[in-house]
Amino acid sequence: MEENINTVTHNWLKEEIKKDWICVDATMGRGNDTYFLAKRCQKVIAFDIQQEALNATQKRCDGFNNIQLHLLSHDKMEEVIKEKVDCILFNLGYLPHFDPSVITKPKTTSNALIASWNLLKKNGILIIVSYIGHPGGQEEHEAVKQFVNTHSRCIKTYTYQTKENAPIAYYLKKES
């Protein structure tokens, strides 16, 4: 049985994350990543374009006072983040159990990845989970690959070996 891709990215982060970190969840969705980060770091700044995602994340993270949720496209993150951050996580695609036509798109994703790179501290971590199986997923993955190939060194990747069009996770460190 292969390990779930989100468990893998969380395990990558568990090895590095520190209590004083400022983290960004670029796609809050159902709030699983925001919750994971909020339990372990000083502050999480999270983005989504759907009210449903914001509500779900608020509910998932009930009781946490170290999260800032923004109903805003992630390519505009520099409008609200005015400090350098330690880690940024993208879990692309669509909101599970909701409208599958509302997806992350190549152009906004590329711009958001560039904005993320500007915001990361030296040695900051960028994790991208790119889904390929849905309509538009392949095109978005091309944009993700283009970014990964031209920015720093990709330290780790993970995908399922036994599935066609399996999602792929990338782990990048901003080394300079």
Ligand SMILES: C[S@@+](CC[C@H](N)C(=O)[O-])C[C@H]1O[C@@H](n2cnc3c(N)ncnc32)[C@H](O)[C@@H]1O
């Ligand atoms: C796979 S889900 C994220 C899963 C989530 N991180 C979790 O832990 O549950 C992808 C999310 O990206 C959101 N999204 C789509 N376009 C976006 C954009 N331009 N900016 C921010 N979020 C976007 C969707 O609304 C959806 O909720």
